[in-house]
Amino acid sequence: MCAKAYESSGGPDAGAAIVAVGGYGRGELAPYSDLDVVLVSDEGVDVGEVAGEVWYPLWDSGSRLDHSVRTMTEMVAAADADLKVALGLLDVRHLAGDPALTLRLRTTMLAHWRRGSRDRLPALRDLVRTRHELAGELAHLSVPDVKEAEGGLRDATVLKALVATWLVDVPHVELERSRGALLDVRDALQEAAGRGTDRIAPELWTDVAHRLELADARAAQVHVRELGRRIAHLSHLTWRRVDAVLAEPARIRGPRRPRMERIAPGVALSADEIVLDARARPADDPLLLLRAAAEAAERDVVLAPATAARLARDSAPLPTPWPAEARRLLVRLLASGRGLRSVWETLEETGALPAILPEWQRIRLLPHASAIHRFTVDRHVVETCVEASALIRHVTRPDVLMVAALLHDIGKGGLTEHSVAGEPIAREIAERMGFDPAAVDLVARLVRWHLLLAETATTRDPDDPATVELVVSRLESVEALDLLLALTEADARATAPKAWSSWRAGLVRDLARRVGVALHTGSTLPPIATEDVVVPPVVRAGGLSIVVDPAVDGSRVRVVAPDRVGLLADLAAMFALARIPVRAARAWAQEQYAVSVWEVGEPGLDAAVLRQRYDGVVDGRPDAARRLRPAGGAGLEPAVVVRPEASDQATVLEVRADDRPGAVYLVCAALARLDVAVRSAHVDTVGPQAVDVFYLQEASAGVLSDVRATEAAHAVRAALSEPAGS
Structure with a gap:
């Protein structure tokens, strides 16, 4: 129709063309869509009279027409001035006139978009966020908008524009399958409504289901919401990758080789995504999926979909009942805060969630x-x-x-x-x-x-x-x-x-x-720890004894030494500086000696190596106080409470804080600086939280006064909260 109108108008064969843009350019017209067309020309080519001759036949045909007339220079300027115009011009399609001009226009707009993409993508992201806030999520709306809502057709178009920057990629097959299916939904919707609309009113679901050959209205809702969720997932993933690219300096030449950092057994961090490292053996490690998911969620980074899909396919099934480490990983995942959303979404979309x-x-x-x-x-x-x-x-x-x-x-x-x-x-x-x-x-x-x-x-x-x-x-x-x-x-x-x-x-x-x-x-806190042990001769002579025994998913370390203020802090630093996770610990005094048993998440520990690390801590090599300061950030504040009702023999301090290397050291070091002795301790890790109970006495023996107890609680809270460098 456009070609015939242009030919009838006597339009030039060179230097001018009619092009389709936007949805018409992509060939995605719905039954009641407008025709978005532009009559474009080279500088110096007069198409003023041609325009009127072209538009009138199209209007007479009853088509809904959105038209404009621009030169090549004006096209570039319009794209620079308006992001929406720039996006529409990425899908230029030739309709009539000079095909060489259309090809030049398309090439020019794509090159212009790629050159300016780093500067324009932040604004595009703001545009997308604003639209999502106004339109809501396609997967959750009671009256979903298949075009403007998050996960709708507009997002699918934006994804194609992001791919056109050459900065990121997206799974093309999955995107096109979902986009095509959602276009079919829009066609069925407009046919059912008898008008141009993108919102599915409740009374239209049954008719839409019939036109899509689905069982009923409920099946149609699930179908549409699933498509919306899938496109939203691809959008979230792609924008995270855009953020990672924009955070890096532009590369002048050479391939991009992201560095892989091993962060847990079988799990690595690469370009802000959690992937498997070269030593990962999914068939031998049933916890690998949970471990990868927990690391991604806690760090608020992407769980690479290919990694999740591979683990869903190749991982050994979790045994029944689950081992304790599997429960810890699940709770870490669930308690990760906002990082849970995208990781859970990836687990769903890759089919990995049923394994959990x-x-x-x-x-x-x-x-x-x-x-x-x-x-x-x-x-x-x-x-x-x-x-x-x-x-x-x-x-x-x-x-x-x-x-x-x-x-x-x-x-x-x-x-x-x-x-x-x-x-x-x-x-x-x-x-x-x-x-x-x-x-x-x-x-x-x-x-x-x-x-x-x-x-x-x-x-x-x-x-x-x-x-x-x-x-x-x-x-x-x-x-x-x-x-x-x-x-x-x-x-x-x-x-x-x-x-x-x-x-x-x-x-x-x-x-x-x-x-x-x-x-x-009354109190539900654990009692003062106690257990008679045989004190080794080396300890009676003033030395220290470290014994390591294997345990499930780790080791059990027993330490006996002459009791002193600060001993527990030095032992905690010994583990923390080596990044050995402490899952649980008990400590108590036996006569003039101190006994502690540490359950740690590192198998195959060597007692001699631990002793060397302990000696280094005591000698100040390295400086544990400096190395183990909190990293800072927006985490939860620690809870430090004095429980006066819990014991008549000691002052009980209950501490709940993030489970991280150095937390026990920070508590014990703060108490040692006040010359407060830890007579008994119960250290436990429950998911992402350390729940620790310390029974305190003055170094000269005796319960702490109210003033000293308050001072101790304040010092511990400050030690756990004050970030490094402050």
């Missing part, structure tokens, strides 16, 4: 029955984990909190009330994960009663003793109450901003306070 949680399919892409929810059930669960990760300082069992957050809605989708249906499923999963019976009961109890505090606080009289008795009968312990309070807040925050208003939060916390008073039965 096959029950996830029950809730995948499942819409919520309540309109207050802003996400589908599966995404809501991920958001609940993200919210719960910020609350782990409030509980002693962050592993139970995070797994309960993951499973709290696992019973949805059936006819039975979801908390009732979810309890036995959660119990089975927790048992498979290898939790001890008490922890399994806690997880199941939290899933069963995860609505209890919110519903009771907003529907019952808090002053009625029966209200408190009801909650007490369901929870039975302070530990369960603390966990449920954290889960309730995380669940509400993940639902919608209004679901955790100050009014609702106040009601829930007031109820929890009343229940806590009724449940409180």
